[in-house]
Amino acid sequence: MIETFFGLGQLDSPAGYFAALVLGLCFGFCLERAGFGSSRRLAGIFYFTDMAVLKVMFSAMITAMLGLAYCLALGWIEPGSLYFMPTVYGAQVVGGLLFGVGFVMSGWCPGTGAVGAASGKLDALVFLGGALVGSILFNKLFPVIKPLYAWGESGVLFVYDSLGASKPAFVLVLTVVAVGCFWGAEAVEKKRVGGGHYLNSPFLKTFSAVLVFLAAALFILPSAPGNLAGASAGESGAGRAGAALPARETSLLQQIESAGDHMDPVELADRLMSGEQGLQVIDLRTPDEFKAFHIRGAVNVPLSQLPDYLAPTRNEGIVVLYSNGMTHPAQARDALSRLGFENVYILTDGLQGFMDACLKPASLRSEPLPAEMVSRIDRWRRYFTSPAETAKAGAETLPPLPAVPLPGIIPTDWLGENLGKNGIRVIDVRSQPEYNTAHIPGSIYLSVDSFRGVVGGLPSMLLPAEMLALHLSHMGITPSDLVVVVPGGDKTQDATLVGMAFERLGHKRYEILGGGFGKWVAEKRPLDNRLPQITPSHYPPVGNSDTFTVDYRAVLKVVREGGGIILDVRPADYFSGKKSDEARGGHIPGAINRPFTEDIRKNESFSAFKPVDELAAAYEKLIPTKATKVIVHCRTGHQASQTFFVLKNLLGYTHVLYYDAGWTEWAARPELPVK
Amino acid sequence: MKKNPLNGENMNPYLAGVLLGCTLLASFLVLGAGLGASGGLARFAAALEGFVAPGHTLSSEYFGRWGAHPLHYYLVFMLLGTFAGGFFSALQANRLSIQVEKGLKASPRLRLGLALAGGILVGFASRLAQGCTSGQALTGGAMLLTGSMVFLVCVFAGGYAAAHLVRRQWND
The missing domain is CATH 3.40.250.10 (Rhodanese-like domain)
Structure with a gap:
């Protein structure tokens, strides 16, 4: 097993410097020998007059690739001892294009430029001076171009994984492509400038055959590692060292498992x-x-x-x-x-x-805590939320945690006290004319319809997480923000639909303003008609937080096999089929009806959710336990979002699912049963 | 075949490539990292800026990460080696000569101007892409890294797209 300077963490030690110096010597020697001390020759590839760059570069790449692949497959070196550069798609595409333009303008790249300057080329010296200026320029502009520098950051990616191919297959294809390029380059040279001396030569034929043979042999190599790897003791216990996992990967997987x-x-x-x-x-x-x-x-x-x-x-x-x-x-x-x-x-x-x-303060926790735990929580809170630390970080204060569960319903007086504090954002989901006339100071307008669209041919579906994240970025919202959603009139379902977006993104810090805008106004709280200043943020599209949205297959399974409750929250006339504005009327067989409006109480000036005990008593009669699987649906997923919110966030049902496509899809699929 | 003395004495490009590939492989096995040139160059840039404005460079976000001694870095030594290796080879092959390489009809000013502008672009782009033709395209290509392959393809795309605009410097 070879230990590298990188693997030992000694790249920047005197011995590492010496090794780098010697390798640099060989590198410079090879480049000069290949004729790369000449910018004219280097630039030749761009005018099809001299294809040396392609021949040398591809030969070198294939040689090193095959050599490394053999060393890895034979277990002579572990991937952990090698430094693999991360893939950053955006930066590498833009950087590559700019680099190419600079390369053809100057006729040099950094390595060949050094060799050119060493052999007396003044244009190479000027080029290197320019490259120093370019590096300094990059440093100066870094604060501005940082987003580009990290654009498309994807970690260490191997091209065969990106393409979904196996490593030996990709190596073979790349080798064959390289050999094809060699022959093509010779043919081009012959045609353009009467060169192409190696075309059809015994040398090129032999060279091509050897490369392809070596690449193809990688396929069979992993099956016989024992005799080839020789007496490599110990670590090679992984058996099929090449195709199977190297020891480090195996131990990584074991760690993940445990x-x-x-x-x-x-x-x-x-x-x-x-x-x-x-x-x-x-x-x-x-x-x-x-x-x-x-x-x-x-x-x-x-x-x-x-x-x-x-x-x-x-x-x-x-x-x-x-x-x-x-x-x-x-x-x-x-x-x-x-x-x-x-x-x-x-x-x-x-x-x-x-x-x-x-x-989370002990007072807000639902489970009873022993006194010892309570004092530990207090100690943690004192240490981790001390103002000294947050002030040092440049923030004013920590977003204060409301004394209600997250997500949930937040009272107007809490918002009144905390409005405008750092980390608290208010979203107004009323109509635009209503918002423009007067809104809660600093609140952002949002049309809930912008969170829905056609997905996979189904209308009015909640948009995928990436699109929702993009919307939130434009609204300047970050994942650590506490978001208060303000509905208007009796349209609580508009707020809960926005809530579904947060659920999909795994954003738990959201609240719905109890009583909505109507209660705020009735209490004569401050209003404004100016538009807020928004700085766009970057809301990262976090992976798969949506484990609750289901399609018709999951619903059909419950219809056929039971094991859950289908809750249809549409108005009773639609449930019975008396009224219909879809392909068919009626309801899903076995579904029970609890119109979403039943959860709301209208007061004189505003509407609000009914008290939690009242809701709990009503749903207890419909759903056997809090752990029962419940699929909620309506026509388009709008009204169902409200019942979803009630069951999951207000009443603590643990297995609530959301059939977003709803009756629109069910009715339009003639193969699905209707009652 | 003695028209261009530079061309005449060049090694078989395929064998030169194999030799270069073996050097790269040696770099993988000894250093655990591939060859690189722009990284060393950028360290010199940081040292240069640090020499002129020390406090400013240390507090800048990009160069600042390299600390007060940006030259204490293995790629700096590799770049020095590359200079020396190129020099020895050129000396041995009798190719050492002070000159501006250009087309016969092109003025030195045009050639040097393009070399400077191209250099600035290359210096900037290598930082953005975290490597150059050596450190990113060749090294990462041999390691079969996705980003490096993407970079390689884009280098040629950019080069061919701009080739026609700057061809005058090679006119004979």
């Missing part, structure tokens, strides 16, 4: 408070989110810079990663593990988990 890569929020809180040396907590969210709130002691590092950031303290102490969800930290941890970082953990349930487990 959740040995997780750190519990409570454990993290205690270890941070004890001031443990060598414990690094890294926040992977955006700088804005970090600024708004972060775990005390955490540092903000963008994903792409993580390996560089951690390299100096490689495998020393413990590193804990967190973000809003678990996806990014988990991907980062896996990538780091492949890069040889073995001390990286992810925070269980992310920042939200930390909030819920450690920072």
